[in-house]
Amino acid sequence: MARVDIAIPNYNYGRFLRHCVASVQNQDIDGMRILIIDNASTDDSVEIAREIAAADSRVELLLRPKNLGPHASFNAAIDWAQSDYFTILCSDDYLPAGSLRAALSSLDRHPDANLVFGHTVFVQGEEAPTLPSGLTGAEQYMAGDAFLRCFCSTGRSPIDGPMAVVRTEAQKRLGYYRPDLPHTDDMEMWMRFGAIGAVVRLDGVQSIVRIHGANQSAVLKNVHHWNIESQAAFEAFFEAYGASLRDADELLRKARRSLSDRAYWCAVSHLLRGDPGVRDLIGYAVRLHPMSAILPPLGYLWRRPDAISRLRSLVGMARVDPAQSA
Structure with missing residues (x-):
């Protein structure tokens, strides 16, 4: 064989x-x-x-x-x-x-x-x-x-x-x-x-x-679309094969929170760069985790291995006049 x-x-x-x-x-x-x-x-x-x-x-x-x-x-x-x-x-x-x-x-x-x-x-x-x-x-x-x-x-x-x-x-x-x-x-x-x-x-x-x-993935144009497709995978897994896992509910909550946090910080980055799609990203983030409308999800940034460089990038974009960077 x-x-x-x-x-x-x-x-x-x-x-x-x-x-x-x-x-x-x-x-x-x-x-x-x-x-x-x-x-x-x-x-x-x-x-x-x-x-x-x-x-x-x-x-x-x-x-x-x-x-x-x-x-x-x-x-x-x-x-x-x-x-x-x-x-x-x-x-x-x-x-x-x-x-x-x-x-x-x-x-x-x-x-x-x-x-x-x-x-x-x-x-x-x-x-x-x-x-x-x-x-x-x-x-x-x-x-x-x-x-x-x-x-x-x-x-x-x-x-x-x-x-x-x-x-x-x-x-x-x-x-x-x-x-x-x-x-x-x-x-x-x-x-x-x-x-x-x-x-x-x-x-x-x-x-x-x-x-x-x-490419099959070429039709997905932005982070918002990828978040939607990723959420579909999580929901499908935990509704079917993963439903019997001991900590299934906790894991699904964690996945939704992670997708929400990523959408939130992508929205911030889009806003600072003057890119479109901010409304979709923020709306998605708040739907999955309503508290993000009040408190920024800082924990997501600190969990990333590139947290410091990303924070510096965000601060740098905030200092640039969008009209000058256009």
């Missing part, structure tokens, strides 16, 4: 597909299966996928005649997976050398951990930049409850990209990605993993994500 299964969903990213698959093929791992799932692309993706599969017996194809949406591809990948470990890599992203081996080795060392993640590098445009070095040997073991508290105390995922490597058995037990969370489905899924066991954070770069106009 293969050691790791890598699913690569694709839609009209033929120009990226070879580079993505090659970054997986070059991971130097014995026992690998790769599944390219094409969602009825209208470019040359299918032709390229067939060429890749013909040249490498490790590559399998699922070529859909009809576009069923991205979640159909993610969930078909879960059904397909059968190796010890599993990951989904979008076809416009790619892996640095050694990153997958480091992730598998970490899960081997920690049999009670079901998920491992590293850092993500975001690159602009469609050219293939030089790959950074992969993950180092340094790692941080995190109990599941500590991992969940990271989510709720910051209002965001501690995994800074869309990719993590997981145990296949745990993924199948946790089930499918939710189509009603088009932008934060991965965030909700990672919280499910935290609910059933430990995770490991690795030092170094695990994946490289391209930023371009066709």
Whole structure:
């Protein structure tokens, strides 16, 4: 049986597909299966996928005649997976050398951990930049409850990209990605993993994500929209999978408060810069935490590792005449 299964969903990213698959093929791992799932692309993706599969017996194809949406591809990948470990890599992203081996080795060392993640590098445009070095040997073991508290105390995922490597058995037990969370489905899924066991954070770069106009996240234009989508992930998790957690109510309150605090300080920063969206951000902050209309949430700033630099930035913007900085 293969050691790791890598699913690569694709839609009209033929120009990226070879580079993505090659970054997986070059991971130097014995026992690998790769599944390219094409969602009825209208470019040359299918032709390229067939060429890749013909040249490498490790590559399998699922070529859909009809576009069923991205979640159909993610969930078909879960059904397909059968190796010890599993990951989904979008076809416009790619892996640095050694990153997958480091992730598998970490899960081997920690049999009670079901998920491992590293850092993500975001690159602009469609050219293939030089790959950074992969993950180092340094790692941080995190109990599941500590991992969940990271989510709720910051209002965001501690995994800074869309990719993590997981145990296949745990993924199948946790089930499918939710189509009603088009932008934060991965965030909700990672919280499910935290609910059933430990995770490991690795030092170094695990994946490289391209930023371009066709990204799924490109339709989210500002912090306010991201806050709304993040809240949807928290609400979905605690209404369903996380509802039975002993401290579910406390964690959900903490998550809402974190989102409120972030919206409040983003509103302050927008106001000082003369940017639009202040009304939406303040309204959102007060709806989630009414006391923020009276008392500024200073605790949020102090909890941030960059608290001092952010305060200096805010003070600096307050000293600038917006008319002069326009």
